Amino acid sequence: xxxxxxxxxxxxxxxxxxxxxxxxxxPQGWATRGELWLKPENLQQIGAFKIRGAYNAIAAxxxxxxxxxxxxxxxxxxxxxxxxAAKQFGVHAVIFVxxxxxxxxxxxxxxxxxxxxxxxxxxxxxxxxxLVEAKNMTLIPPYDHADVIAGQGTAGLEIxxxxxxxxxxxxxxxxxxxxxxxxxxxxxxxPDAKVYGVEPELAADTAExxxxxxxxxxxxxxxxRTIADGxxxxxxxxxxxxxxxxxxxxxxxxxxxxxxxxxxxATKAHLVAxxxxxxxxxxxxxxxxxxxxxxxxxxxxxxxxxPAVLVELLLVxxxxx
Amino acid sequence: xxxxxxxxxxxxxxxxxxxxxxxxxxPQGWATRGELWLKPENLQQIGAFKIRGAYNAIAAxxxxxxxxxxxxxxxxxxxxxxxxAAKQFGVHAVIFVxxxxxxxxxxxxxxxxxxxxxxxxxxxxxxxxxLVEAKNMTLIPPYDHADVIAGQGTAGLEIxxxxxxxxxxxxxxxxxxxxxxxxxxxxxxxPDAKVYGVEPELAADTAExxxxxxxxxxxxxxxxRTIADGxxxxxxxxxxxxxxxxxxxxxxxxxxxxxxxxxxxATKAHLVAxxxxxxxxxxxxxxxxxxxxxxxxxxxxxxxxxPAVLVELLLVxxxxx
Numbered sequence: 001x002x003x004x005x006x007x008x009x010x011x012x013x014x015x016x017x018x019x020x021x022x023x024x025x026x027p028q029g030w031a032t033r034g035e036l037w038l039k040p041e042n043l044q045q046i047g048a049f050k051i052r053g054a055y056n057a058i059a060a061x062x063x064x065x066x067x068x069x070x071x072x073x074x075x076x077x078x079x080x081x082x083x084x085a086a087k088q089f090g091v092h093a094v095i096f097v098x099x100x101x102x103x104x105x106x107x108x109x110x111x112x113x114x115x116x117x118x119x120x121x122x123x124x125x126x127x128x129x130x131l132v133e134a135k136n137m138t139l140i141p142p143y144d145h146a147d148v149i150a151g152q153g154t155a156g157l158e159i160x161x162x163x164x165x166x167x168x169x170x171x172x173x174x175x176x177x178x179x180x181x182x183x184x185x186x187x188x189x190x191p192d193a194k195v196y197g198v199e200p201e202l203a204a205d206t207a208e209x210x211x212x213x214x215x216x217x218x219x220x221x222x223x224x225r226t227i228a229d230g231x232x233x234x235x236x237x238x239x240x241x242x243x244x245x246x247x248x249x250x251x252x253x254x255x256x257x258x259x260x261x262x263x264x265x266a267t268k269a270h271l272v273a274x275x276x277x278x279x280x281x282x283x284x285x286x287x288x289x290x291x292x293x294x295x296x297x298x299x300x301x302x303x304x305x306x307p308a309v310l311v312e313l314l315l316v317x318x319x320x321x
Numbered sequence: 322x323x324x325x326x327x328x329x330x331x332x333x334x335x336x337x338x339x340x341x342x343x344x345x346x347x348p349q350g351w352a353t354r355g356e357l358w359l360k361p362e363n364l365q366q367i368g369a370f371k372i373r374g375a376y377n378a379i380a381a382x383x384x385x386x387x388x389x390x391x392x393x394x395x396x397x398x399x400x401x402x403x404x405x406a407a408k409q410f411g412v413h414a415v416i417f418v419x420x421x422x423x424x425x426x427x428x429x430x431x432x433x434x435x436x437x438x439x440x441x442x443x444x445x446x447x448x449x450x451x452l453v454e455a456k457n458m459t460l461i462p463p464y465d466h467a468d469v470i471a472g473q474g475t476a477g478l479e480i481x482x483x484x485x486x487x488x489x490x491x492x493x494x495x496x497x498x499x500x501x502x503x504x505x506x507x508x509x510x511x512p513d514a515k516v517y518g519v520e521p522e523l524a525a526d527t528a529e530x531x532x533x534x535x536x537x538x539x540x541x542x543x544x545x546r547t548i549a550d551g552x553x554x555x556x557x558x559x560x561x562x563x564x565x566x567x568x569x570x571x572x573x574x575x576x577x578x579x580x581x582x583x584x585x586x587a588t589k590a591h592l593v594a595x596x597x598x599x600x601x602x603x604x605x606x607x608x609x610x611x612x613x614x615x616x617x618x619x620x621x622x623x624x625x626x627x628p629a630v631l632v633e634l635l636l637v638x639x640x641x642x
Contacts, residue, residue, distance in 0.1 A: 021345050021348070022345060023345065024342055024343060024345060024364075026342060026364050026366075029405070040364070043347050043590075043592075045348050045349070045350045046350070112350070263628075266628070266631070267593075267631075269364075270361075270363040270593040270624030272591040273591070304591075307584075307587070307588045307635055310587070310588075311632055311635045314628055314631060314632045314635070315632055
């Protein structure tokens with residue numbers, strides 16, 4: 001299996017320049033367990049890192065292929081990323097979402113000019129593939145694609161540029177596109193640094209899979225228990241092959257730790273993070289004994305959450321009661 | 322009166338590089354009244370732009386003077402900025418704060434290694450001056466100083482670098498250091514752009530002063546009515562002289578508009594802003610008829626607010642009820 005290389009990531013960086021925000025590393029004075037910087041990908045225009053991969057994948061298409069349009073199935077940040085990226089190229093995007101998707105999310109995706117089609121959850125994937133066949137359009141998957149992985153890797157490239165002597169990089173892992181890309185960049189450019197994936201205990205399929213040396217299936221029902229709704233996917237064969245090479249380990253964090261990290265990010269770092277985006281901060285805060293010391297970067301992957309959930313999380317600090 | 326020049330601001334930029342975060346411009350997809358970028362100074366390590374001016378002023382001292390230590394009187398972001406900047410140079414900082422200052426703010430300043438002295442509010446300024454005399458230390462004022470103005474101006478320099486064809490820059494105005502510095506940078510580098518100060522209606526002394534052509538005194542009691550507690554100061558003769566030259570106007574915003582802007586920044590831009598930091602977004606959202614159209618930058622000056630206040634603001638959208 002061909003893995004994404006640092007050259008692929010450099011090429012992606014040229015493509016996403018000016019479209020993805022070049023997020024800074026934010027030093028955190030409150031961090032007492034050793035120096036901590038946050039990489040705030042929640043500040044991307046669509047509120048998450050996903051724009052990097054989606055845009056790179058669409059930009060990498062030849063012009064004739066791209067002109068026929070793109071298709072995605074997602075109800076989350078990837079849907080908005082594909083819609084937003086397609087709009088930049090002026091090409092048609094069709095996004096299949098479950099018919100249970102909240103109206104606010106449907107509207108957010110449609111606002112980028114995409115055609116949003118609501119179908120029963122089980123029909124999402126076949127409907128997308130059928131459209132791709134019928135119209136000769138291109139499917140942009142959320143993580144199982146080399147160009148998507150390379151695009152997400154540009155966040156790692158920026159970390160290496162801004163803090164070449166970084167010791168520890170913490171990156172959320174779900175489908176594994178972000179962790180694969182960031183890990184590949186850090187391995188190549190900062191060979192002495194350690195890269196850790198972070199996932200919820202309640203969706204710890206990757207930790208178990210890496211221990212087993214092969215992908216272990218967790219049911220969607222089991223993975224859906226976590227509040228971190230962006231971390232309920234599982235690696236594909238492609239991303240798992242990357243993770244086996246580029247990760248030094250996986251830290252699993254508890255639900256109350258995730259909630260406390262959302263609160264810490266809001267009150268101390270002035271960032272609104274969704275629970276999925278806060279897991280790396282939770283790892284820093286509560287799992288220091290499992291991590292090497294040194295200069296640590298925690299990637300905050302996204303900030304799209306219901307305001308009511310944010311209020312609920314700010315109202316109660318579960319670990320200080 | 323000598324005004325700060327763009328050369329002073331370029332010199333300041335060299336000094337603050339690597340200490341102040343070089344904040345990006347964040348494009349806002351939700352902004353429907355014309356293109357909007359946010360300049361998130363709430364992401365500075367002390368949670369506000371104040372680090373730029375305080376650090377530049379201390380860095381500009383000759384080494385022997387600096388070694389004798391610095392003094393400030395402030396209970397807000399300037400106190401933390403001076404404490405943090407002094408720590409970078411390893412010099413002693415004494416900060417006089419009112420004896421009514423919340424413990425959390427005293428501790429935040431002391432955490433940067435400063436000596437925090439609590440005195441009755443009226444004694445703050447004389448106590449600071451007495452110490453400066455007695456120990457031959459240097460007072461670092463929050464805005465009434467050319468090096469502080471030049472330091473704050475580095476935020477404007479970055480706006481001009483990142484968006485050279487900016488049309489409108491919105492900057493909060495209180496003591497006027499930030500507006501003076503940012504306005505000076507934009508005037509010099511983007512001569513076609515318009516620069517507007519923004520202040521609360523309840524502390525609109527600068528709007529009135531600019532109309533009158535001279536500084537008009539508002540009582541502290543009157544200015545203290547606004548929720549934007551960082552915007553209760555008034556320009557000095559020095560900053561007012563700058564504002565007369567560099568501002569195209571002042572927009573005044575209502576209290577409910579400020580509250581709504583805090584909410585919009587949290588829910589749509591994923592930024593936690595203090596009310597003072599949200600006034601420019603309020604101007605964009607609710608005072609478009611008073612502003613030119615075009616590419617607009619709103620400077621978000623700070624993010625230090627009580628978590629309970631943030632929750633209260635998120636719970637209620639005053640303009641949608």
